[in-house]
Amino acid sequence: MANETRELTVELGDRSYPIYIGSGLLARTGQLFAERGFSVKSPVMLVTDASVEGLYAEAVEKALSDSGYKVTTAVVPSGETSKSLEMLDELVGVALQAGLDRRSTVIALGGGVVGDLAGFVAASYMRGVRFVQIPTTILAHDSSVGGKVAVNHRLAKNIIGAFYQPEFVLYDLDTLASLPMREVRAGLSEVIKHGLIWNADFVSWCEDNVERLLGLEPDALGYALYEGCRVKSIVVSRDERENDLRAILNLGHTIGHALEAVAGYGVLAHGEAIAIGMIGSARLATRFGYDSEIEVVTERIFRKFGLPVRIPEGIATEEVMAAMLHDKKFLEGQMVFVVPTAIGSVEIRNDVQIEWVSEIVDGLREGN
Amino acid sequence: MANETRELTVELGDRSYPIYIGSGLLARTGQLFAERGFSVKSPVMLVTDASVEGLYAEAVEKALSDSGYKVTTAVVPSGETSKSLEMLDELVGVALQAGLDRRSTVIALGGGVVGDLAGFVAASYMRGVRFVQIPTTILAHDSSVGGKVAVNHRLAKNIIGAFYQPEFVLYDLDTLASLPMREVRAGLSEVIKHGLIWNADFVSWCEDNVERLLGLEPDALGYALYEGCRVKSIVVSRDERENDLRAILNLGHTIGHALEAVAGYGVLAHGEAIAIGMIGSARLATRFGYDSEIEVVTERIFRKFGLPVRIPEGIATEEVMAAMLHDKKFLEGQMVFVVPTAIGSVEIRNDVQIEWVSEIVDGLREGN
Ligand SMILES: NC(=O)c1ccc[n+]([C@@H]2O[C@H](COP(=O)([O-])OP(=O)(O)OC[C@H]3O[C@@H](n4cnc5c(N)ncnc54)[C@H](O)[C@@H]3O)[C@@H](O)[C@H]2O)c1
Ligand SMILES: NC(=O)c1ccc[n+]([C@@H]2O[C@H](COP(=O)([O-])OP(=O)(O)OC[C@H]3O[C@@H](n4cnc5c(N)ncnc54)[C@H](O)[C@@H]3O)[C@@H](O)[C@H]2O)c1
Ligand SMILES: [Zn+2]
Ligand SMILES: [Zn+2]
Numbered sequence: 171m172a173n174e175t176r177e178l179t180v181e182l183g184d185r186s187y188p189i190y191i192g193s194g195l196l197a198r199t200g201q202l203f204a205e206r207g208f209s210v211k212s213p214v215m216l217v218t219d220a221s222v223e224g225l226y227a228e229a230v231e232k233a234l235s236d237s238g239y240k241v242t243t244a245v246v247p248s249g250e251t252s253k254s255l256e257m258l259d260e261l262v263g264v265a266l267q268a269g270l271d272r273r274s275t276v277i278a279l280g281g282g283v284v285g286d287l288a289g290f291v292a293a294s295y296m297r298g299v300r301f302v303q304i305p306t307t308i309l310a311h312d313s314s315v316g317g318k319v320a321v322n323h324r325l326a327k328n329i330i331g332a333f334y335q336p337e338f339v340l341y342d343l344d345t346l347a348s349l350p351m352r353e354v355r356a357g358l359s360e361v362i363k364h365g366l367i368w369n370a371d372f373v374s375w376c377e378d379n380v381e382r383l384l385g386l387e388p389d390a391l392g393y394a395l396y397e398g399c400r401v402k403s404i405v406v407s408r409d410e411r412e413n414d415l416r417a418i419l420n421l422g423h424t425i426g427h428a429l430e431a432v433a434g435y436g437v438l439a440h441g442e443a444i445a446i447g448m449i450g451s452a453r454l455a456t457r458f459g460y461d462s463e464i465e466v467v468t469e470r471i472f473r474k475f476g477l478p479v480r481i482p483e484g485i486a487t488e489e490v491m492a493a494m495l496h497d498k499k500f501l502e503g504q505m506v507f508v509v510p511t512a513i514g515s516v517e518i519r520n521d522v523q524i525e526w527v528s529e530i531v532d533g534l535r536e537g538n
Numbered sequence: 539m540a541n542e543t544r545e546l547t548v549e550l551g552d553r554s555y556p557i558y559i560g561s562g563l564l565a566r567t568g569q570l571f572a573e574r575g576f577s578v579k580s581p582v583m584l585v586t587d588a589s590v591e592g593l594y595a596e597a598v599e600k601a602l603s604d605s606g607y608k609v610t611t612a613v614v615p616s617g618e619t620s621k622s623l624e625m626l627d628e629l630v631g632v633a634l635q636a637g638l639d640r641r642s643t644v645i646a647l648g649g650g651v652v653g654d655l656a657g658f659v660a661a662s663y664m665r666g667v668r669f670v671q672i673p674t675t676i677l678a679h680d681s682s683v684g685g686k687v688a689v690n691h692r693l694a695k696n697i698i699g700a701f702y703q704p705e706f707v708l709y710d711l712d713t714l715a716s717l718p719m720r721e722v723r724a725g726l727s728e729v730i731k732h733g734l735i736w737n738a739d740f741v742s743w744c745e746d747n748v749e750r751l752l753g754l755e756p757d758a759l760g761y762a763l764y765e766g767c768r769v770k771s772i773v774v775s776r777d778e779r780e781n782d783l784r785a786i787l788n789l790g791h792t793i794g795h796a797l798e799a800v801a802g803y804g805v806l807a808h809g810e811a812i813a814i815g816m817i818g819s820a821r822l823a824t825r826f827g828y829d830s831e832i833e834v835v836t837e838r839i840f841r842k843f844g845l846p847v848r849i850p851e852g853i854a855t856e857e858v859m860a861a862m863l864h865d866k867k868f869l870e871g872q873m874v875f876v877v878p879t880a881i882g883s884v885e886i887r888n889d890v891q892i893e894w895v896s897e898i899v900d901g902l903r904e905g906n
Contacts, residue, residue: 255623258698259691266693266864294662297688297699298779320665323627325634330626331665332700411666496634 174389176396180315181407185335189314189403191396193388195342196229196304200237202338203275208300210238212273215265217288219248222280222306225348230279230304242268246287250436253287253321255330261291275300275337281307281353282440286328289319293334301336306345308357309441311395312364314339316406316416326496327427333411341395343388351384355476356441358383361394362471363448364401367418370514372397373471380474418516421508422447425531428493432485438478445477446534453530454522455510464510480536487532494527542757544764548683549775553703557682557771559764561756563710564597564672568605570706571643576668578606580641583633585656587616590648590674594713598647598672610636614655618804621655621689623698629659643668643705649675649721650808654696657687661702669704674713676725677809679763680732682707684774684784694864695795701779709763711756719752723844724809726751729762730839731816732769735786738882740765741839748842786884789876790815793899796861800853806846813845814902821898822890823878832878848904855900862895 175192203214214234218227223245234241244264246252265276276299278288285303292301303314320331346354358376365373376383382390402419409415426447430438438446452468455461472479481490507522543560571582582602586595591613602609612632614620633644644667646656653671660669671682688699714722726744733741744751750758770787777783794815798806806814820836823829840847849858875890 255627259623262691262698263693266691266697294698294700296697297686297701318665323630323634325631329634329664330630330662332662333665 174392176392178396178399178403180335180403182335182410185317187336187338189339189341189399191341191343191392191399193343195340196226196345197233199230199233199304199340200235200239201233202340203234203239204237206337208239208275209273210240212271212275213240213242213268214275214277215261215268215270216241216243216277216279217246217261217284217291218243218279219246219252219281219284221248222284226279226306226345230277246284248283250283250322253283255321257287258291258294258321261288262295265291265295270295270299272296272299275302277302277304279304279306280310281305282310282313285310285313286319286331287321289317289334289336290321290331293319293332298334301334303336303339305339305341307349307353308346308395309353309360311341311357311398312360312402314341315399315402317410327431343392343395346386346391352439354384354386356439358394358475359441359445359472359477361398362475363421363444364398366448366468366510366513367421367508367516368401368404368514369397370512372401373467373513377471377474384475417506417518418508421510421516422451424494424507425450425490425527428490429481429485431493432489433482438482442478445472446479446481448472449479450527450530450534451508452510453533454507454526457526458509458519460511464513467513468510481531481534483536485535487528487535490531491524491528542760544760546764546767546771548703548771550703550778553685555704555706557707557709557767559709559711559760559767561710561712563708564594564713565601567598567601567672567708568603568607569601570708571602571607572605574705576607576643577641578608580639580643581608581610581636582643582645583629583636583638584609584611584645584647585614585629585652585659586611586647587614587620587649587652589616590652593716594647594674598645614652616651618651618690621651623689625655626659626662626689629656630663633659633663638663638667640664640667643670645670645672647672647674648678649673650678650681653678653681654687654699655689657685657702657704658689658699661687661700666702669702671704671707673707673709675717675721676714676763677721677728679709679725679766680728680770682709683767683770685778695799711760711763714754714759720807722752722754724807726762726843727809727813727840727845729766730843731789731812732766734816734836734878734881735789735876735884736769736772736882737765738880740769741835741881745839745842752843782886785874785886786876789878789884790819792862792875793818793858793895796858797849797853799861800857801850806850810846813840814847814849816840817847818895818898818902819876820878821901822875822894825894826877826887828879832881835881836878849899849902851904853903855896855903858899859892859896
């Protein structure tokens with residue numbers, strides 16, 4: 171049934187929250203606010219970006235005002251550069267002028283950029299007000315679970331932030347129809363990642379359902395997003411503050427983040443960069459003596475989804491390696507890597523040799 | 539015995555932490571780091587301001603490096619304007635360049651400004667690293683308890699921040715010797731506030747010990763800071779996130795913050811502004827029919843400590859009222875005030891009439 175709404179709870183004790191995944195959900199925003207007892211006396215701020223605003227802001231505004239809420243919409247430019255302290259400053263100004271108080275709610279309507287930015291605004295405005303996520307990209311299934319919010323610094327991505335959980339997440343599949351195809355593929359890369367670290371059956375299912383997923387068929391998409399969120403939520407529930415287990419979610423991200431940084435933010439989409447990164451990690455698995463099937467399956471699935479499997483031209487290995495050494499995943503100067511041990515399972519290794527990584531990066535360059 | 543070190547635990551479950559109050563403590567910083575098992579592999583950032591740096595930074599740096607820690611000192615300009623997002627950006631840059639990782643520690647060495655700023659850096663750098671407070675002002679006894687950290691926005695003070703508890707607080711009384719007399723008085727204003735809301739005996743004791751306190755006699759000062767921290771810590775333990783009880787700590791702050799804002803930050807010291815604010819609250823108590831002794835004692839004690847008891851010239855009542863309406867203590871548009879019911883006890887009222895406040899502010903203007 172295509173119109174079923176799936177519900178999932180992210181278990182985090184008194185910070186637990188539900189994720190609703192389905193069609194026609196935007197129109198239910200006001201009702202969900204009322205059910206939770208959010209006071210209509212405290213104004214709401216809706217944060218969105220310039221591309222999403224024209225498509226979906228009105229539906230959310232209407233749903234809220236129909237339920238008696240006063241909403242102020244703040245629009246930021248689309249793209250990663252909006253994840254900045256300048257934009258935080260700006261949004262806090264809007265919130266103050268709109269009279270947001272300690273019982274107010276900040277809503278993120280958009281992709282991961284808007285989610286991370288608005289989430290950090292919610293976490294720090296008056297030292298924390300309510301936060302609601304309405305993701306409109308596939309990649310944002312990832313940022314909807316786990317409460318990591320952040321902005322970037324000129325020298326590093328996601329370096330200024332907090333762990334801050336939303337009250338609930340409203341994932342309306344209808345909004346995904348307007349996503350550019352490139353964003354669809356990039357988002358699915360992170361969905362597949364959740365399979366690769368935890369659930370081999372789901373990886374097979376994704377391989378078998380490439381066309382349905384790329385075609386945004388609601389039932390397939392709803393299931394895939396549910397499963398992606400579910401895996402992440404299991405991991406996050408066991409390790410909210412990223413002390414140990416949560417690190418497995420970084421599969422492909424050490425190389426991926428470095429590629430993003432070197433290519434210049436925006437050149438490689440996040441999901442594209444980590445697809446290449448995951449292939450790198452799979453090659454590392456081969457070096458450690460694990461089954462070479464891992465490498466074969468990993469590369470094959472990303473190819474099927476039309477994701478890049480090689481580093482674009484013009485990116486030097488040394489630059490990638492230098493960027494990696496700035497990465498916050500390097501604890502006390504030691505290299506920490508997530509390495510697959512099979513499809514559907516990974517381990518954390520701190521005995522990875524820098525030369526191996528550098529050789530693998532080199533081997534992944536276009537033409538090699 | 540003047541050299542006794544007093545110890546107090548702020549009880550916050552798994553976020554509990556100790557406060558050490560005594561002489562000669564700076565030299566023990568490295569030892570305390572080592573006792574807690576802070577790894578020497580992760581660099582430490584010492585944040586201080588331009589006035590404090592020349593006086594005490596070296597002692598802390600030496601104590602740390604003698605114990606094997608690598609320290610980078612970041613110096614910000616003295617004064618309230620350093621509590622800004624620009625400075626957060628700058629300090630994150632220093633931290634990145636110094637290689638601070640997720641197991642690193644940020645130390646605040648200075649008054650409330652450095653404490654609030656460095657605390658927010660610690661809370662948000664990599665979504666939270668360890669934080670240690672070394673307060674060097676009397677007022678900072680207040681900011682050392684409760685974990686409120688924040689920076690200012692052009693439109694409002696302390697509006698961007700977090701609740702973030704330190705690992706421990708090292709209160710070296712020797713550092714207070716260099717405090718300008720005005721800062722001593724302003725700091726004691728907040729100490730007295732803790733008596734006014736919770737402990738009538740301590741208020742009497744302060745009145746009886748004005749000279750010893752203003753003379754910074756270690757034993758009297760150590761006791762007063764201990765008692766101020768103790769009262770605040772009882773309140774904060776029962777209400778970490780400022781849902782109800784914690785609001786009593788705002789005695790004098792509604793009017794006080796408005797006065798600070800209107801006078802222009804820095805013209806009235808925080809402790810001076812709230813002294814006037816507390817007299818305003820005592821007058822409100824009289825309006826509510828409580829014993830007029832409250833007003834008498836409150837004004838008398840601040841006079842004895844040489845604190846301002848009237849609003850300086852050139853500040854219009856209307857401006858103060860307008861600033862008050864921007865204050866985040868106004869929940870859902872309702873005026874909330876902390877009102878004394880006796881010396882040593884207060885209540886939260888939401889039935890204060892705006893005209894009363896405006897008349898009281900008017901009555902407190904110089905010459906009235
Ligand atoms: N917090 C986390 O746990 C977490 C996890 C993964 C990624 N992230 C962050 O997420 C960001 C990337 O997320 P993203 O890929 O969603 O980026 P994004 O928010 O920039 O969205 C991508 C583009 O699609 C547009 N868009 C969004 N929804 C649309 C829709 N429904 N129709 C048409 N266009 C639409 C946006 O305007 C943007 O141009 C990165 O900043 C990354 O750091 C955070
Ligand atoms: N977080 C909280 O709970 C909390 C509570 C109360 C106040 N505050 C904040 O604290 C700030 C005010 O604190 P403050 O009064 O300590 O201000 P401050 O940090 O600006 O210090 C006052 C002045 O004294 C100087 N100074 C500091 N220590 C010195 C020393 N030992 N010798 C000589 N000079 C010294 C400083 O350079 C500064 O010029 C405000 O920003 C206020 O918002 C926070
Ligand atoms: Zn990712
Ligand atoms: Zn205060």
